[in-house]
Amino acid sequence: xxxxEHSDLQTQQPLEETFLELAEKWRYDTEMFSSPxxxxxHPAYQKIISIGKPVIPLILRELERQPDHWFMALTAIAKQxxxxxxxxxxxxxxxxxxxxxxxxLI
Amino acid sequence: MQSVxxxxxxxxxxxxxxxxxxxxxxxxxxxxxxxxxxxxxxxxISQRPYYWPEEPRIESLPAFISAFQTLGYQICESSNPEVAxxxxxIYVDEDEIPTHMARQISSGDWTSKCGDLEDIIHTxxxxxxxxxxxxxxxxxxxxxxxxx
Numbered sequence: 001x002x003x004x005e006h007s008d009l010q011t012q013q014p015l016e017e018t019f020l021e022l023a024e025k026w027r028y029d030t031e032m033f034s035s036p037x038x039x040x041x042h043p044a045y046q047k048i049i050s051i052g053k054p055v056i057p058l059i060l061r062e063l064e065r066q067p068d069h070w071f072m073a074l075t076a077i078a079k080q081x082x083x084x085x086x087x088x089x090x091x092x093x094x095x096x097x098x099x100x101x102x103x104x105l106i
Numbered sequence: 107m108q109s110v111x112x113x114x115x116x117x118x119x120x121x122x123x124x125x126x127x128x129x130x131x132x133x134x135x136x137x138x139x140x141x142x143x144x145x146x147x148x149x150x151i152s153q154r155p156y157y158w159p160e161e162p163r164i165e166s167l168p169a170f171i172s173a174f175q176t177l178g179y180q181i182c183e184s185s186n187p188e189v190a191x192x193x194x195x196i197y198v199d200e201d202e203i204p205t206h207m208a209r210q211i212s213s214g215d216w217t218s219k220c221g222d223l224e225d226i227i228h229t230x231x232x233x234x235x236x237x238x239x240x241x242x243x244x245x246x247x248x249x250x251x252x253x254x
Contacts, residue, residue, distance in 0.1 A: 032115040032221040032238055034135035034206060036149050036156055037165060068132050068222070072153050083154035088146040089133040092155035 015051070019058045022048050027068065040072045049076050060100040067093045112223060115238045122232040127217070128225035137170075139219035140194045140207035141177060167244055170196050170204045179247035185230055187214040191248040195230055197240040206233060206240035 026044035033039060040046075048055055056077055063070045067089070074096055075081045082099040083092040100106040107126040113119050137148035138157070149156045150163035150173070159176050163169070171181065174194060185195060187210060195216065197206040208216040208230065218233060219225050233240045 030221070031130075032112075032223055034137060034147070034149065034219070034221050035165070035204075036147070036151055036153065071155070075153065081154060085154060087155045089155055090145070092146075 015054060016058055019048060019051070019055055019062075023062060036069055036072060039069050045073060049073050052077055057100070057105045060097060060106045063093055064097055064106065071096065109224060109226075112220060112226065116220075116233050116235065116240075118235050118239065119226075119228065119232045122229045123215075124226050124228040124232050126224045126226050128219075130223050132222040134219060135221065136207045136219045139217070139225065140209040141174075142209075165203055167196065167198055167202055167204055170207070171245060171247065174247050178249040178252075180249065182246055182248040185210070185243070185246045187212070188248065190251050192251050193246055193248045195243045196245040196247070197233065197242065198244040199237070199241040202244065204244075208233070 022044040026039070026042050026048070029044070030039045030042050048059070056074065059070050059074060059077075062068070063074075071081075071083065071092060078099075080099070082095045084095065087095060097106065108124075109126050112124075112126070133146070134144045135147040135149065138144065138146060141148060141159075143157075146155050146157050148158060150158045150165055150169055152163060159173050179194060182191075182193065185193065187193070193210040195208045195210075196204055197208070199205050206218065206220075208218040208228075211217050211227065215227050216230055217225060217227050220233070230243050234242050
């Protein structure tokens with residue numbers, strides 16, 4: 001994966017505010033749904049994905065703070081999936097956090 | 107115990123009997139809970155860690171019925187409790203896409219994991235209703251209770 005650009009880091013503060021607002025909106029609107037498709041298709045989640053690579057460290061930190069259904073966004077942006085076929089939810093969270101540490105993103 | 111978060115999303119709960127039985131967690135979802143699993147969510151998509159017991163993975167009522175047939179369930183007519191059988195119910199939205207599953211307990215009530223929210227014991231009617239509720243019950247399935 002490409003390293004983060006310097007300009008990405010300069011804009012990290014407002015990006016973090018934007019991300020947290022979108023994440024909160026997404027969580028509130030979809031937390032009653034079991035369907036990951038409904039979660040994926042929520043406009044706030046799609047907007048987070050559209051931010052692209054600069055948002056990955058923020059997603060990973062949020063995943064570490066409060067595990068949630070960020071797998072689809074991470075896979076869509078990073079074009080990778082470190083989760084094993086037999087991994088459960090907690091193992092999937094740990095797989096992504098380990099991936100983030102290896103990429104020096106968290 | 108009652109839940110304001112749940113009653114906002116499922117207004118029918120206010121007029122029916124229900125109780126909250128667990129803390130919130132995203133570790134598993136309603137389909138996993140109906141299948142008796144609580145360490146990973148079940149849904150027919152290819153993204154990991156979402157599990158589905160068979161291929162292909164299609165978000166449709168027939169696909170959900172087929173998946174639970176692999177667990178020994180067959181379609182039945184009544185949601186009333188039957189001795190020696192356990193039942194699950196599949197809810198669908200206005201497009202007939204599954205939104206939720208519930209599992210019957212011995213009292214005749216139903217247990218559900220409501221997305222990432224709590225497990226509750228409830229009536230089938232309690233979770234029915236238009237968006238953001240789960241629509242309507244489209245199918246009930248049963249299987250013999252397995253000897254332990």
